[in-house]
Amino acid sequence: MLTRRIIPCLDIHNRKVTKGVKFQNNIVLGDPVEMAARYADEGCDELVFYDITASAEGRPIDIEMVRAVAHAIRIPFAVGGGISSMDDMSRVLLAGAEKVSVNSLAVRNPGIIAEGARQFGAQCIVLGMDPVANPDRTRFPSGYEITVKGFRERTGMDAVEWARRAVDLGAGEIVVNSVDADGTRQGFELTLTRLIADAVPVPVVASGGAGCPQHLAEAFTQGHADAAIIAGMIHTGDYTIPQIKQWLTGAGIPVRQKW
């Protein structure tokens, strides 16, 4: 049986893993390569690195870091946040990443999804989206609007329509990161996750809000997610991956048992 994936997210800032709530109060948590190796050893199923720029000023992707991670771990990982061109995609994938995640770039230039899928295969191209609740149902039939630039800009795009379009263009997976739930550790936004998961034929990853194993179980059962991103709950040491997996197994959720 295909197991549900648990994906620690490492937010990178100046070559360090950081954690903040809604892009505020970033604190340094550790070294990305060491943390990736530790989580892989503990049995995480995949990893994702965001905003992997060499500096906060949006300088080029830190390709050396991608290489170092690829040397250190033997499980798939995705890179997102700093991808601004086909050239970036190519360099990140050739450095050993399994996937690239595009978000704002795809909103500005949806063609990059098609181009990326054509050149590298749809399984490499992840669409990251940051929807926020918007009650204007005439403009946003799903009730969610896509935001970009770290939630600062609204796009006028409906979340479900965008998800469907991205898959038509060639996105092989969608990460749904709830703006409202992000960093709260109060649980994933299940309505949103399920809306997207039920609307597209490709895997959907729940993101934003994970605080305890129960939240992951909800993402898989009520949210219909295929995978879930976690961050704060393990970075702080409140939970370990084996603890989370043990709890999920007890709740009847299929997770990878041996590694």
Add this chain to the structure above:
Amino acid sequence: MIAIIDYKAGNLTSVRLAFEALGVPARITQNAAEIRAADRVVFPGVGAAGSAMRNIRELALAEVIRETVSSGKPFLGICLGTQIILESSEEDGGTPCLGVVQGSVKRFQPTDRRDKVPQMGWNSVAIRQPHPVFAGIADHSEFYFVHSYYPAPARAADILGETEYAGVRFASAIGLRNLVATQFHPEKSGRIGLRLLDNFIRWDGTPPAGGKGAAC
């Protein structure tokens, strides 16, 4: 030296890095002479069967692949590499493939909408026949999969391991004489995947006792 055949079907870095982690030099190559000179050959790849077969034709690699398989040299197919050693694939409106193993490649047709295509993630492999590449690997161990199509070998004797997804039980590992081919990615399957690759580099290409691979 291990030759990793590059036919422009996706990113081969992680395959090379996995062999490096095992301390074995591996070379990504499109060169037939280099492939012939290698002690063992890995045939990986991701992407679509149609363009993969087109690239193989353009790079004139079909012959050296068939030759390697019949040479007795240990040969490992991975993912798309595994699919295109069969006779044909449903992908791209029907694609004739290399035909090294009898059978075809089919698309997942899920009836349950929760079963997404591609299958992406960790699924277990039920070992149907013992094989040197599975040494020390427990039955039902989990490996990393990313694929929309699956191999359907014609002969049950060629199936080493099976996996269930989207209502089908498919051959996730194939073995025929000196050839082993997996639908999953051992190079991305953590310690257990690395163990399989380590077993592969220690294997001399002789099929396990019982010799089921000998009967054509």
